[in-house]
Amino acid sequence: MASYRIRQYRDQDYDAVRTLFARGILEHAPAGYRYVLRSARAKLELLVLFVVVRAAAGYWVVGLGAVALALVATWLLVRSFSTSYVQQALSTDLHDIPASYLRAPDSCFWVAEAEGAVVGMVAVAPTQDLAERGMALELKRMSVSKDYRGQGISKALCGEVLRFARARGYRAVVLSTSMVQVAAQRLYEGQGFRKVGTFSPSLLGSLLCFQVFHYRCDLPGRTTAPPH
Numbered sequence: 740m741a742s743y744r745i746r747q748y749r750d751q752d753y754d755a756v757r758t759l760f761a762r763g764i765l766e767h768a769p770a771g772y773r774y775v776l777r778s779a780r781a782k783l784e785l786l787v788l789f790v791v792v793r794a795a796a797g798y799w800v801v802g803l804g805a806v807a808l809a810l811v812a813t814w815l816l817v818r819s820f821s822t823s824y825v826q827q828a829l830s831t832d833l834h835d836i837p838a839s840y841l842r843a844p845d846s847c848f849w850v851a852e853a854e855g856a857v858v859g860m861v862a863v864a865p866t867q868d869l870a871e872r873g874m875a876l877e878l879k880r881m882s883v884s885k886d887y888r889g890q891g892i893s894k895a896l897c898g899e900v901l902r903f904a905r906a907r908g909y910r911a912v913v914l915s916t917s918m919v920q921v922a923a924q925r926l927y928e929g930q931g932f933r934k935v936g937t938f939s940p941s942l943l944g945s946l947l948c949f950q951v952f953h954y955r956c957d958l959p960g961r962t963t964a965p966p967h
């Protein structure tokens with residue numbers, strides 16, 4: 740097991756951090772695809788497609804071809820869902836990390852470094868949820884390189900975020916993760932987060948039965964909003 744240290748983000752981490760983030764999201768596309776196909780709605784839609792096309796064309800093989808095309812189209816949709824999420828993050832907060840997280844108030848960005856390389860990352864920033872403004876921070880962009888998983892790195896990164904929020908007098912840390920990020924769900928539940936909501940992020944998301952889970956970890960201590 741390689742030793743690692745957690746430190747604040749530096750400019751030279753830019754490419755490593757963006758690559759680590761993109762890989763951590765894109766690796767879930769196959770699981771997302773399997774999840775969509777396992778849903779009762781997708782199975783029913785494929786069956787209806789097969790029956791309708793077979794009846795219209797009069798050939799089994801044409802019905803099967805339509806189902807095969809629908810499977811390919813679904814994969815491309817799921818994949819584009821992941822890539823557009825990555826592109827959106829890379830062109831917004833991960834475009835200028837110091838401005839987004841180091842110079843912004845109540846925000847920070849840490850990396851885990853092992854053997855001279857960035858192998859983990861996490862960010863924290865004030866939540867965008869207006870009802871929680873001043874009360875909760877949001878944990879974002881958690882990712883650990885595949886070769887360094889299972890060594891407690893994400894737990895250590897999560898610990899940094901919780902300590903940071905507590906030190907600033909926040910009452911909670913919130914985050915979002917998806918239904919296919921099972922390791923992340925276990926990680927957060929083990930760190931004191933509880934699931935407080937589920938939603939579909941977009942029309943395409945609901946068509947694909949894609950669900951986002953909201954998690955919240957209440958922090959003991961203050962009962963009033965921190966000063967700004």
Ligand SMILES: CC(C)(COP(=O)(O)OP(=O)(O)OC[C@H]1O[C@@H](n2cnc3c(N)ncnc32)[C@H](O)[C@@H]1OP(=O)(O)O)[C@@H](O)C(=O)NCCC(=O)NCCS
Nearest residue numbers: 763881882883888889890891892893894916922923925926
């Ligand atoms: C989720 C992720 C960050 C975990 O990183 P990690 O450094 O391997 O996690 P740790 O070694 O610190 O383990 C912490 C806990 O996570 C859970 N966990 C980690 N890997 C798991 C797996 N493969 N299956 C189920 N639970 C898992 C366990 O509860 C574990 O606690 P335990 O060791 O006491 O059982 C990592 O798998 C990852 O980067 N995934 C891709 C990106 C991603 O999904 N990020 C989350 C964005 S919300």
